[in-house]
Amino acid sequence: DGGITQSPKYLFRKEGQNVTLSCEQNLNHDAMYWYRQDPGQGLRLIYYSQIVNDFQKGDIAEGYSVSREKKESFPLTVTSAQKNPTAFYLCASSTAWNSGNTIYFGEGSWLTVV
Amino acid sequence: AQKVTQAQTEISVVEKEDVTLDCVYETRDTTYYLFWYKQPPSGELVFLIRRNSFDEQNEISGRYSWNFQKSTSSFNFTITASQVVDSAVYFCALSGARAAGNKLTFGGGTRVLVKP
Numbered sequence: 205d206g207g208i209t210q211s212p213k214y215l216f217r218k219e220g221q222n223v224t225l226s227c228e229q230n231l232n233h234d235a236m237y238w239y240r241q242d243p244g245q246g247l248r249l250i251y252y253s254q255i256v257n258d259f260q261k262g263d264i265a266e267g268y269s270v271s272r273e274k275k276e277s278f279p280l281t282v283t284s285a286q287k288n289p290t291a292f293y294l295c296a297s298s299t300a301w302n303s304g305n306t307i308y309f310g311e312g313s314w315l316t317v318v
Numbered sequence: 319a320q321k322v323t324q325a326q327t328e329i330s331v332v333e334k335e336d337v338t339l340d341c342v343y344e345t346r347d348t349t350y351y352l353f354w355y356k357q358p359p360s361g362e363l364v365f366l367i368r369r370n371s372f373d374e375q376n377e378i379s380g381r382y383s384w385n386f387q388k389s390t391s392s393f394n395f396t397i398t399a400s401q402v403v404d405s406a407v408y409f410c411a412l413s414g415a416r417a418a419g420n421k422l423t424f425g426g427g428t429r430v431l432v433k434p
Contacts, residue, residue: 212419222401235419235420245426246409246424246425247409247422247424248424248428249421252421260352262421292319292361293361293399294363296419302420303349303350303413303414303415303419304351304368304413304415304420305420306365306368307420307422308365309355310362311361311362312362314361
């Protein structure tokens, strides 16, 4: 089945540790995204990638890093510099970066700092 | 700057009632795109509909219908004869042509609770 797979679904991190969230898509989409969702709120864009080997900061990139070495993969690293990392993280993709392309989402990953 | 407002934070209905979710947007773009997504308790955002600014036709898909009115900058969503499975958070989102690529601006979401 075509889709976007995120792992792990639940992740606990100790303060000061870096963690990496995996995102894989088999939709052959060029553009990929990472969004953050805090309880009771909408989504905010962390990073996006228009095409392989390219990525750009979104609205809340501080404390996060990404890579796009393969078209199908867009992992997100939450670094120790992220002051409040506990949140729900959603990976997404679209056929292209052009405005208006429908963005499809994965099932999300819950990150809790303990 | 773009903005999407979903004034209703939570709506509770009894099964088979109709429910309408309001979405009001702000943009300076003449070409833009509006979306609705459903987020069930599992967390995944499910795409429901995409509408461009030049298409003001209302749309119906099964029990779902959408009313797009440019004059009032609104893109409202109605669930007819609601079912328990409709319980979810619903997000309205906007992508403007002038914006940097395919950047979505989301509303705060409306939680719908359908009671049996």
